[in-house]
Amino acid sequence: xxxxxxxxxxxxxxxxxxxxxxxxxxxxxxxxxxxxxxxxxxxxxxxxxxxxxxxxxxxxxxxxxxxxxxxxxxxxxxxxxxxxxxxxxxxxxxxxxxxxxx
Ligand SMILES: [Zn+2]
Numbered sequence: 001x002x003x004x005x006x007x008x009x010x011x012x013x014x015x016x017x018x019x020x021x022x023x024x025x026x027x028x029x030x031x032x033x034x035x036x037x038x039x040x041x042x043x044x045x046x047x048x049x050x051x052x053x054x055x056x057x058x059x060x061x062x063x064x065x066x067x068x069x070x071x072x073x074x075x076x077x078x079x080x081x082x083x084x085x086x087x088x089x090x091x092x093x094x095x096x097x098x099x100x101x102x
Contacts, residue, residue, distance in 0.1 A: 002095075003039045013040060019087050019094035023049060027087040030065035034086065044090035052102065054080035074102040 005011040017040060019027075031047030038044050050070065051061035055078050064070050064082070073080055080102040087094040 006040060013091065016040065017088070017092040017094075019092040023085065023087055023094060024089055024092055026063050026065075028089045030063065031087065031089075036086075038088035038091060038093055040093040041088060041091035044088050046086040046088055048097070049085050049087060051083045051085065052080050053083065054078055054102075070102070 002011065002016055006013060006016055026049045027047040031049045034046045034048060036046045038046055050064045052064050052070070052073055053061045057080070061083065062073075064073065070082065082100045082102055084097045084100070085094055086097050
């Protein structure tokens with residue numbers, strides 16, 4: 001819906017493309033490239049970044065870049081949740097794709 005609002009000119013691009021610089025850095029350095037073009041700028045492929053939140057993790061979550069790291073966190077048996085965010089390093093569009101319990 002947000003994407004449509006931008007296409008229709010009801011929302012400005014800079015109102016939706018406001019990803020935190022840290023998220024963009026993570027997307028660029030450790031993000032997983034997808035086959036999906038950015039719906040806003042259509043100039044770059046979206047990248048996925050996973051943050052894990054829960055007991056004994058930093059309040060801003062831990063950025064997880066490998067499946068191994070995710071398995072290790074999962075093996076702790078703690079109540080953790082993974083937030084998968086898609087981000088565009090070109091225009092800074094970002095969107096919470098899914099939340100998964102570990
Ligand atoms: Zn973009």
